[in-house]
Amino acid sequence: MPAAINLPLMNNDERAAVGTCYKQQGSDAALALGHKLVAGEIRQQRMDAWRAACLQNPQGILCCARGGQRSHIVQRWLHEAGIDYPLVEGGYKALRQTAIQATIELAQKPIVLIGGCTGSGKTLLVQQQPNGVDLEGLARHRGSAFGRTLQPQLKPGKF
Template sequence: MNDTTDYLTILRDTTPLIDVRAPVEFQQGALPGAINLPLMNDSERAAVGTCYKKAGPEAALRLGHQLVQGELREQRMQAWLQACAQNPRGYLCCARGGQRSHIVQQWLRERGVDYPLVTGGYKILRQAAIEAIHQRLQRPLLLIGGCTGSGKTLLVASRRNGIDLEGLARHRGSSFGRTLQAQLSQASFENQLAAALLKTSPTFWLLEDEGHAIGANHLPAILRERMAQSPLAVVEEPFEQRLERLRNDYFLQMSQAFIQRDGEEAGWQAYAEYLRHGLFAIRRRLGLQRFAQLSAHQEEALIQQQRTGNTSAHFAWLVPLLEEYYDPMYRYQLEKRAKDIIFRGNFDETAAWLAAQNNQQ
């Protein structure tokens, strides 16, 4: 099997990668299709790096072989062999396509497995991702705006040309936006974005109107620039519809998800802390007195939900939070973009309008 330089295909197809870099490197940035099966763990890699600086490459290589031998080498070997069997069309990958991936490739070959590697490694794949984002975002963008609970993410995710930035970021974008999945590093988020942009070639991209950051992940500068210049369709849902959507997303689904993950008691505590943290994060903007009032309503609602399963009491704090904080904030931001608005309608009207835009292409 041949080593590869087809970097865009690897990104586009979420090609399986056996990434043999140390865990700390993998956490700093990885490709969507990668699994981390390191040749050396973090401490081993640090020791080899120190040796390299003090005694040169040959001494560092000898130390690496001394650290990864015997039973430890066999354990890692078995993990690589299993991954190769499960991903027959994958590739080995290290930082620069250098010694680590070549060593693992040679060890696999000695065991009868011929497995290719990515020439240039993660560094060149990362560069390809950055370039792909710049290139693909030259196409026109259309943004979907609207107040919290309007169904913007649903509209974007349901379209072939939609790029669900919140899904890629594993965050809904507000102080209550945390999901059960931890957010990726900034580099990994951008790599995910590049992969999504490469999967299709529409006439225009459909994106949700976002701020500069979604949780801990920042939108790339080129994306922020393009979004600031793009037209906007605004979803204007009735308030009651928005409340029901938020009830389902934040109270019903999130409580069930935490309990399914952690068990009844621990899951409920994690869900309650999630809601408390969301309100606490904006306490200064609310004012401490208003925060205390809404927190009291939140605690009462949690007690009622836990006892009866009824989530309606949450509206006692959610409604004022929307009316006094989130809605005025978004409408103020929207006023600054008034010249860019090309459509307004409820969820169904916006969905029909978007379908017509796609049909015209």
């Protein structure tokens, strides 16, 4: 995901230990082990990193692979620290499924492509449409024919 910040609750070793415990002893034992592994100074360091990320990205959203206990624990700890931060229910997996479904639905709708000479009013026409999407504007793909200040053009993955 563009601009995503990876700040996991557990490192790979901790996650592996909790996963093994889950398979051998069940969810309660795994949860207890997770809390034991991410406690004290380790928890504080991770909380400091999450707090800083939340303050630097107030429009952000918590998201993990499946939206399970780990992301809910992080959200709860942030709430206890006075930071209410939204969470993607179902995690990246649900987000991806929603995007796939939206793409399928969009493919069934008619698309109108507007073309014309520079200065003919294409952008204004697109902006007047209830569902108009100005791809050139989103990509910052503008010429300087009319003296507008140029903004750097975005790379395809950023728009």
